[in-house]
Amino acid sequence: MLIHPWDAARDDAEWQDWLRTRDFGQIAANGVDGAAPVVVPTHFRYDGDEVVLHLARPNPIWAALEANPAAVVTVHDEYAYIPSGWRGESPQTGVPTSYYAAVQLVCRAEIVDDREGKADILRRQLAHHQPDGDHGEMAADAGPYHKRLSAIRALRLLVTDVRAKFKYDGQHPAELRERVTAGLAGRGLPGDAAVLRRQRART
Template identity: 30%
Template structure:
């Protein structure tokens, strides 16, 4: 991932928070001489391990050998940035559009699991993680065992051992404070969900600038 120094994010708690908030990502693997395969998967990242699963009907898992190199891409909110929002537009007009976004790349080695106990533990962990905010969270044990066992036969588990983490937050850090404030105002005025999330991230970043 191309990451200029001013866009680099190294805070592990922040990166884990982004992944936990997004909850899904693109698993990318490739065999030598073959085109890469990618699958969009719900996931849980604990310690140095990511747990996910694929439908058994998805041929992607057949391309994953034990300890195959893998990349997991998790993207946060993103938004188009209009040059009309920059204070610099009125000053000299030398401005162009861009796109702001946040992303985390997890690299490591992947392994496929077929064991029923591992699969049940994985789907329980995923379910508990995603159901936790609900007033009455659904649990795997809420469904009849024979039904769950049948569902587990239709999936394979994916375990990614994480060996590298890259984080990027492209939030106009290379622009002046006035330009960044203009982008925040513009995104808030547009009001789309992704725009608002990027605006809040930029506002938090600007708050840190003002305290330095």
């Protein structure tokens, strides 16, 4: 994605703090033999060095990753459409845009098929998504889930690069940003409050 200097994360802490509270996105891989990319919505766990997740065995992404292990995990949130009238003296002179935050983790994929490896990744995911421990035992050869391990494959994704973007008109004068702030505060669409908080935090 295009990242202008004014839209870039101010430091690693900004995008890391943002991503820490988000664990659902899409994993994308190149299509096989020139086919369209494979894009799969999924929950995941990110621990700072790698992403782990699991998917059903029939998922088409496995063939794509076996052909080319390059993958991107992408997450976006805090987005809103900003109409032309908020960014100019009138709707006829302003240029509409989108505000959003997005983080892309560029990864190298390792497919995990052994039972203990899959059980380990599932334990890590359950510890993240259900930290209260309200789930059954996850073991390779015991507990309520072990018979279902053959129905899934797991992924370990080593993060090799991070692309982070926070697009909130940081390059424009305070007057324009204040006009957008007033518009977001008055419109009240789903998501506007989160966008407003992010915009204020970056000005």
